[in-house]
Amino acid sequence: MSGHESTYKPNTGIEKWLDDRLPIIRLAHDSFVDFPTPKNLNYWYTFGGILAVCLAIQIITGVVLAMHYTATVNEAFGSVERIMRDVPFGWLIRNIHMVGASMFFLAVYVHMFRGLYYGSYKAPREVLWLLGCVIFLLMMATAFLGYMLPWGQMSLHGANVIINLFGAIPLVGEGIQSWLMGGPSVGNQTLQRFFSLHYLLPFMIAGVVILHIWALHVPGNNNPTGKEVQDVEKDTIPFHPYYTVKDGFAIVVFLIIFAVFVFYAPNVLGHADNYIEANPLVTPAHIVPEWYLLPFYAILRAITFNIGPIEAKLLGVIFMFGAIAVLFLLPWLDTSKVKSMRYRPVAKQFFFGFVVACLLLSWCGASNPDDPVISMGEDKLVVSYTDVAGIEGTRVFEEYAPAAQFRDEQTAAGATASLAVQAAPAFRFLHLSQIMTAYYFAYFLLILPILGLRERPKGEPDSIHQSILGHDAPAAAPAE
Amino acid sequence: MKLFRPLLVGLGAMALGLTAHAAGGAKHAHGPDEGWPFAKVPAGQLDSESVQRGFQVYKEVCSSCHGMKLLSYRNLGEKGGPFYSDEYPNANDNPLVKAIAAEVEILDPNPDENGDPVYRPAIPADTFRSPYPNDQAAMAANGGAMPPDLSVITKARGHGAEGEGASYIYSLMTGYKDDKIKTKVGEDGLNVNYIEFDDGETVGTLTQPTGLYYNPYFAGDATPQWDGDPRHVPYGGFLAMAPQLPEGRVEYIDGTEATTSQMAYDVAQFLQWAGDPKQGQRKSLALPVMIYLVLLSILLWFSYKRIWRNVAH
Amino acid sequence: MSASDTTAPEQVDEDRRDFIHIATIAATVGGAGLVAYPLIDQMNAAGDTKAASSLEVDISKIPMGGEIRVLIGGKPFFLRHRTPEEVAAAVNTDVAKLPDPESDEDRLVQLPDGTRNPAILITSGACTHLGCVPVGPAQGSVGEYGGWYCPCHGSHYDTSGRIRKGPAPSNLPVPDYEWVSSTLVKISL
Structure with a gap:
């Protein structure tokens, strides 16, 4: 709580001297030692600390990698492999950085879902949430820039696809596109600026993280009940040692998962095509972003239709960026007075x-949009023919033998005939992604605004303290 | 913990999805029946004798078309490499590595004092000799197909799980159907090679284009060459590399019988090493790190329980 | 302050002294220390750099009275083919009066047969003062003692590469080298 009185007492002369001039120890003490924290935070609340560790790991390993990396198209691929082969412990540091990006996103998604569930974006924490959204955007930009640096096939062609998205913007699109690339195509100049920006952005993230923590410490933590702290004595405990040890335990468990990937499957979260050196003349068969961007990629590809004068390509870009933009509006879209979904039985289901x-959506993003999710019926065979009189016709067959026989008969009679597969009607990934995209936007734009006004909350406690007592005693203790 | 279940279901679905985007129609690659020694948990290591034999296969067979530009001869004698010896911690001094390098004549990157190119025997610090002076020459010599560099081929195939790349090499090298190829005279009087399939619903004849070879593990689409039911086209596609490892293609120095599968096994393991020469170090470090982290988490758990023992929460 | 109603501050203090906490803190600090090792070690010379740290040089092509300069791992080295007069000048010097006393013979490495080849002198090419590269016969200046002259701060070296005049504190060091044959030397860093 911003209002809570500082409990820091300088013990030595030096501390006192410093405290009068730069009260930095006091700041650290009040923010991370004595900060009153709700007693009832569960493990979902440890992901903030986990994310801080992730950011630190990425920055430290990233600075090390930059000591050995060469940002030119002819040498980038080889220099990354040189790190893996010749630099002492380079393989370890590079694997950590590469897996670390995925782990960072894994943690941030859990952190965001936790915020969504417990209503952590609601007053008085709107700015906290907005800063978090900014961090998320910066993370996506950083990850995208970093993925380009090994200069593999996916680096080049993925960058190409993403930069081409900007080309969909009317009037200025092509100008922006060539400004981003610094030329007509993604080339050496692009790689160098991407490297520079990839080094810059993490420090911007760190800066916004400081604001994020500041914005957290003004209203204090939200908690699973969504009730604000009413009685500091009964509702809270100091951050240290209670939450340092709890976060510490969660961080180490997280590091175990992290280490399993680093040591046993460092490449499983990436894409094998990125170990083929970039070749602008050959595009990989499936361009797929890293897993953490798949939902947004699926939304982009789900828009295959025009709406009025807006073409599908631009519309896809609008929807993709809209999927992130809508997060910024969330604090004002959710109309419910109750924060935690624990006490919102209907909203919880949604x-x-x-x-x-x-x-x-992730699954759709990883799959070919035309592949069937559920196939309805068997694929059929169609023989199309044009007979000697020039009359065209088609016949559909279930079995191959009669189809081939019919085709051969037509050919023998002087007609031209060809055989093709008619795909069975199916529910395809495209359809699934369209439905899920609709739900994604409906959740924010319809369900949360309307439900907040109509839903009847159930079982909300009066205070954090009361909910804690409720754990042990099924009958709610009388409010104190 | 109610939040857990849907998340788990979703993660499962995602894992499914991530494996579902396999390369177009190629048969799923498999390793040897007993599995790869280096993929064993918790600390599987490469079979160094097999890697040595695999190097012999690479040297005598693959290297005439495929380069490995990220490798140097010294790598062979470095820790984790096939010819490492405790006596020579510096691979540059390893006589075996020196001898292997000296067998090869390379173009010195530095010209002589008159600016003329210098050809000399390689030294351990040199990179593997490339079979062609440039990509154009490589393509011209191979009917327009570029033999890929093999330095990181095991990382560039499969989906990143340990051993998938090696399994691809193993399956590809043993997967040719050359014993099933029949020949007939085509309409233009030239010989046409074809393969007859009779496998469940995949019944028909696959015509092999001239200069290409059918392999079920090679990513591609065989539909245009298939005269059977187009809904049941055989797996895989055609590649420009002919079958390379007939029985006895190399004579192993250590006397191992050079069967096709033995050579494929060895060369796959050599390429696995080459793609990630520090994997031995990675696997040796894995177990201590995991043990440390698990112990630390246990300690923290008890610390946590102790600190929170009097707090209702 | 916000101590819990059920936990007195004294108990927390007692907790801190618990063995389990000490063990946890020790394990964390120890682990952090081990993590630092790869982060520091990565700045040491990489495998390819180390591999490029020796060079075999054919000395038969050095003209009499001239020198060739080679780079090994980016460091300059001089290989000088001395004339008999230069050898004589180097040998006939009163070693005791030198700023860094060293005889010419000590600055030559034995051939495999145990003899020395005084015509060939091999030294580092970095001035021992502040690392500039001295000029030699090819650059038209050999200094007052016939060897090398460092233009940065005016150090003069004799025909054995020994410091004779100027601010440099010591002789041009003789690198670690060996005679592979009578015309081939292998110089290592």
């Missing part, structure tokens, strides 16, 4: 639906 929608 929330779980939203989580599933995001995961299904």
Whole structure:
């Protein structure tokens, strides 16, 4: 709480001297030692600390990698492999950085879903949430820039696809595109600026993280009940040692998962094509972004239709960026007075639906949009022919033998005939991604605004303290 | 913990999805029946004798078309490499590595004092000799197909799980159907090679284009060459590399019988090493790190329980 | 302050002294220390750099009275083919009066047969003062003692590469080298 009185007492002369001039120890003490924190934070609340560790790991390993990396198209691929082969412990540091990007996103998604579930974006924490959204945007930019640096096939062609998105913007699009690339194509100049920006952005993230923590410490933590702290004595405990040890435990468990990837499957989260050196003349068969960007990629590809004068390509870009933009509006879209979904029985169901929608969108993003999710019926064979009189016709067959026989008969009779597969009607990934995209936006733009006005909350406690007592005693203790 | 279940279901679906975007129609690659020694958890290591034999296969067979520009001869004698010896911690001094390098004549990157190119025997610090002076020459010599560099080929195939790249090499090298190829005279009087399939619903004849070879593990689309049911086209596609490892293609120095699968196994393991020469170090460090982290988490758990023991939460 | 209603501050203090906490803190600090090792070690010379740290040079092409200069791992080295007069000048110097006393013979490495080849002198090419590269016969200046002259701060070296005049504190060091044959030397860093 911003209002809470500082409990820091300088013990030595030096501390006192410093405290009068730059009260930095006092700041650290009040923010991370004695900060009153709700007693009832569960493990979902440890991901903030985990994310701080992720950022530190990425910056430290990144600075080290930059000591050995060469940002030119002829040498980038080889210099990354040189790090893996010749630099002492380079393989370890590079694997950590590469897996670290994925772990960072894994943690940030859990952190965001936690915020969504417990209503951590609501007053008085709107600015906290907005700063978090800014961090998320910066993270996506940093990850995209970093993915280009090894200069593999996915680096080059992925960058190409993403930069081409900007070309969809009317009037200024092509100008922006060539400004970003610094030329007619993604080349050496692009790689060098991407490297520079990839080094810069993490420090901007760190800066926004400081604002994020500041904005957290003004209203204090939200908690699973969504009730604000009413009685500091009964509702809170000091951050240290209670939450340092709890966060510490969670961080180490997280590091175990991290280490499993680093040591046993460093490449499993990436794409094998990125170990083929970039070749502007050959595009990989499937351009797929890293897993953490898949939902947004699925939304982009789900828009295959024009709306009025807006063409599908531009519309896809609008929807993709809209999917992030809508997060910025969330504090004002959710009309419910109750923060935590624990006490919102209907909203809770929609929330779980939203989580599933995001995961299904990831699946769609990784799949070919034309592939069937559920196939309805068998593929059929169609023989199209033009007979000697010039009359065209088609016949559909279930079995191959009669189809081939019919084709051969037509050919023998002087007609031209060809055989093709007619795909069975199916529910395809495109359809799934369109439905899930619709749900994604409906969740923010319709469900949360309307539900907040109509839903009847259930079982909300009066205070944090009361909810804690409720754990042990099924009958709610009388409010104190 | 109610939040957990849908998340788990979703993660499962995602894992499914991530494996679903496999390369177009190629047969799923498989390793040897007993699995790869280096993929064993918790600390599997490469079979160094197999890697040595694999180097022999590379040297005598693959290297005539495929370069490995990220490797130097010294790598062979470095820790984790096939010819490492405790006596020579500096691979540059390893006589075996020196001898292997000296067998090869390379173009010195530095010209002589008159500016003329210098050809000399390689030294351990030199990179593997490339079979062609440039990509154009490589393509011209191979009917327009560029033999890929093999330095990181095991990382560039499969989906990143340990051993998938090696399995691809193993499957590809043993997967040719050369024993099934029949020949007939085509309409233009030239010989046409074809393969007859009769495997469940995949019934028909696959015509092999001239200069290309069918392999079920090679990513591609065989539809245009297939005269059977187009809904059941055989797996895989055609590649410009002919079958390379007939029985006895190399004579192993250590006397191992050079069967096709033995050579494929060895060369796959050599390429696995080459793609990630520090994997031995990675695997040796893995177990201590995991043990440390698990112990630390246990300590923290008890610390946490102790600190929170009097706090209702 | 916000101590919990059920936990007195004294108990927290007692907790801190618990063995389990000490063990946890020790394990964390120890682990952090181990993590620092690869982060520091990565700045040491990489495998390819180390591999490029020796060079075999054919000395038969050095003209009499001239020198060739080679770079090994980016460091300059001089290989000088001395005339008999230069050898004589180097040998006939009163070693005791030198700023860095060293005889010419000590600055030559034995051939495999145990003899020395005084015509060939091999030294580092970095002035021992502040690392400039001295000029030699090819650059038209050999200094007052016939060897090398460092233009940065005016150090003069004799035909054995020994410092004779100027601010440099010591002789041009003789690198670690060996005679592979009578015309081939292998110089290592």
